[in-house]
């Protein structure tokens with residue numbers, strides 16, 4: 001797959017209900033597997049710039065471990081206070097036996 005897509009893992013390395021953290025060009029991302037659907041989001045809570053990788057998955061949501069806000073992995077939207085701003089989400093694809101991330105195509 002051509003740039004800007006970057007292979008970040010194999011699908012088998014991310015079990016359903018789990019996520020991994022990857023760092024590209026000094027930016028951290030979470031790649032999550034929700035029942036075979038893969039999502040990519042920034043590893044940064046929009047509330048106080050805290051790593052979401054310290055939190056946990058709840059279905060297609062990631063919960064921040066610092067103050068408890070949950071974010072949709074599908075839209076990046078905050079689902080609970082105190083966070084009010086969305087997190088960045090990124091396109092992710094499965095192809096050629098790899099999980100691919102496009103870190104240039106930020107979506108909110």
Ligand code: FES
Pocket residue numbers: 045046047048049050064065066067068069082083
């Ligand atoms: S830092 Fe994540 S909810 Fe406060």
